[in-house]
Amino acid sequence: xxxxxxxxxxxxxxxxxxxxxxxxxxxxxxxxxxxxxxxxxxxxxxxxxxxxxxxxxxxxxxxxxxxxxxxxxxxxxxxxxxxxxxxxxxxxxxxxxxxxxxxxxxxxxxxxxxxxxxxxxxxxxxxxxxxxxxxxxxxxxxxxxxxxxxxxxxxxxxxxxxxxxxxxxxxxxxx
Amino acid sequence: xxxxxxxxxxxxxxxxxxxxxxxxxxxxxxxxxxxxxxxxxxxxxxxxxxxxxxxxxxxxxxxxxxxxxxxxxxxxxxxxxxxxxxxxxxxxxxxxxxxxxxxxxxxxxxxxxxxxxxxxxxxxxxxxxxxxxxxxxxxxxxxxxxxxxxxxxxxxxxxxxxxxxxxxxxxxxxxxxxxxxxxxxxxxxxxxxxxxxxxxxxxxxxxxxxxxxxxxxxxxxxxxxxxxxxxxxxxxxxxxxxxxxxxxxxxxxxxxxxxxxxxxxxxxxxxxxxxxxxxxxxxxxxxxxxxxxxxxxxxxxxxxxxxxxxxxxxxxxxxxxxxxxxxxxxxxxxxxxxxx
Numbered sequence: 099x100x101x102x103x104x105x106x107x108x109x110x111x112x113x114x115x116x117x118x119x120x121x122x123x124x125x126x127x128x129x130x131x132x133x134x135x136x137x138x139x140x141x142x143x144x145x146x147x148x149x150x151x152x153x154x155x156x157x158x159x160x161x162x163x164x165x166x167x168x169x170x171x172x173x174x175x176x177x178x179x180x181x182x183x184x185x186x187x188x189x190x191x192x193x194x195x196x197x198x199x200x201x202x203x204x205x206x207x208x209x210x211x212x213x214x215x216x217x218x219x220x221x222x223x224x225x226x227x228x229x230x231x232x233x234x235x236x237x238x239x240x241x242x243x244x245x246x247x248x249x250x251x252x253x254x255x256x257x258x259x260x261x262x263x264x265x266x267x268x269x270x271x272x273x
Numbered sequence: 274x275x276x277x278x279x280x281x282x283x284x285x286x287x288x289x290x291x292x293x294x295x296x297x298x299x300x301x302x303x304x305x306x307x308x309x310x311x312x313x314x315x316x317x318x319x320x321x322x323x324x325x326x327x328x329x330x331x332x333x334x335x336x337x338x339x340x341x342x343x344x345x346x347x348x349x350x351x352x353x354x355x356x357x358x359x360x361x362x363x364x365x366x367x368x369x370x371x372x373x374x375x376x377x378x379x380x381x382x383x384x385x386x387x388x389x390x391x392x393x394x395x396x397x398x399x400x401x402x403x404x405x406x407x408x409x410x411x412x413x414x415x416x417x418x419x420x421x422x423x424x425x426x427x428x429x430x431x432x433x434x435x436x437x438x439x440x441x442x443x444x445x446x447x448x449x450x451x452x453x454x455x456x457x458x459x460x461x462x463x464x465x466x467x468x469x470x471x472x473x474x475x476x477x478x479x480x481x482x483x484x485x486x487x488x489x490x491x492x493x494x495x496x497x498x499x500x501x502x503x504x505x506x507x508x509x510x511x512x513x514x515x516x517x518x519x520x521x522x523x524x525x526x527x528x529x530x531x532x533x534x535x536x537x538x539x540x541x542x543x544x545x546x547x548x549x550x551x552x553x554x555x556x557x558x559x560x561x562x563x564x565x566x567x568x569x570x571x572x573x574x575x576x577x578x579x580x581x582x583x584x585x586x587x588x589x590x591x592x593x594x595x596x597x598x599x600x601x602x603x604x605x606x607x608x609x610x611x612x613x
Contacts, residue, residue: 131294134292134294134295134298135294135295135298137295138294138295138298138299138302139298141299141302142298142302142305142306145302145303145306146306149306149309149310152310153309153310153313156313156314156317157313157317160317160318160320160321163321163324164320164321164324167324167325167327167328168324168327168328168331170331170426171426172422172425172426172427174372174374174422174426174428175374175385177385192371192372192422192426194335194424194425194426195331196327196331224387224389237424239371239372
């Protein structure tokens with residue numbers, strides 16, 4: 099009984115090994131499966147890479163927007179002085195937001211159709227010393243000094259302070 | 274039996290397996306990736322929403338912050354401008370006052386300065402704030418504007434003490450700095466001998482609008498300092514109550530009573546030359562001022578004084594002294610006294 103079963107098994111294995119008719123089908127199936135799997139992994143890697151890029155871009159954008167949202171600058175006072183040449187503008191600022199390192203990128207000054215945009219200014223503490231890191235931390239106060247700017251005496255001017263993160267703060271003054 | 278044959282057929286026939294595997298992997302990959310992206314986007318959106326909420330809260334706190342600065346006053350001594358104001362937190366959030374800006378509005382001295390502060394006010398807190406800043410060229414005659422800045426960037430203008438209609442009437446249509454209470458104009462008889470003199474009947478005296486001729490008398494007037502800058506006025510010994518009689522058209526007849534110091538029991542304290550102490554009139558507080566001497570006590574000893582004339586007389590109250598650090602002089606001409 100047992101001898102009969104063993105003989106049948108040996109016969110089957112021998113048939114599989116010695117039978118060459120199905121070999122090409124198996125190989126082609128394996129190759130096709132391999133290609134499909136490889137393609138699948140390639141697509142997976144590519145998609146993963148794309149999604150990772152998207153994720154990092156989104157994260158970066160969100161962080162920047164969140165940081166911008168936390169920025170608050172208050173203009174305490176703006177004074178235009180032409181008594182001693184060259185004429186200057188002092189813009190006294192207070193960082194009352196909830197984020198440090200608020201740097202000022204540009205200052206826009208506008209009256210009617212006249213418009214001036216400048217990034218040439220200094221940022222100092224109220225005591226006159228330059229702020230080393232050129233930004234305002236939470237609760238810090240400082241002034242922007244714009245030199246050599248000629249305004250109409252008694253004119254009503256709009257001032258827009260744009261921060262490095264892109265937040266915008268507006269104020270007005272009379273020259 | 275059918276199921277068995279389907280499975281057998283599936284395993285025997287390998288055609289389509291690669292397609293199935295590929296599809297499954299692709300679907301799985303897309304599912305995993307899209308899930309990741311979706312969850313990440315959701316988490317980022319949550320963070321952003323939280324930041325927006327915090328930002329709105331920050332703005333809401335700023336809008337709810339309400340500090341008022343009332344009873345403001347500016348006084349000048351040299352280049353030092355002292356700003357007084359009652360700071361009240363009338364809002365619903367605690368506030369911190371960090372800066373005071375002061376501006377000299379005088380046309381030829383439009384300068385400014387600031388002082389750093391650290392005042393913390395809970396809702397309902399009231400704080401009398403006195404801050405001095407230096408403004409070169411500041412003068413008492415100049416006008417000043419000032420405002421506080423809070424840590425949330427709000428500005429709080431200092432509002433000057435209001436001068437209401439009653440006060441204006443009391444200071445002769447707004448001219449001058451001292452008002453007189455017409456209802457409390459009294460006179461006393463002066464009794465005693467050098468150097469002890471007393472006012473009788475103390476303390477009520479009698480109404481000052483009708484007095485007796487040739488009687489040694491003293492007057493009591495009630496004065497209130499209404500200086501808009503709230504400075505204290507010091508009256509010196511030259512202050513005098515001067516009575517003018519239209520007795521002769523070509524020549525004025527007069528009587529006068531110089532200012533004296535009187536204690537709480539009606540005794541005249543300043544009888545000797547140089548013994549008079551300046552009478553202080555703090556802002557807003559009515560004060561009794563007594564006039565009894567025929568002599569200016571910085572020049573002579575006390576002398577009894579009476580009117581040698583009768584009939585109607587115009588009374589001028591001539592006040593001299595100092596206000597803040599400056600000299601002061603004012604004439605109050607609105608009392609009439611009939612002498613019999």
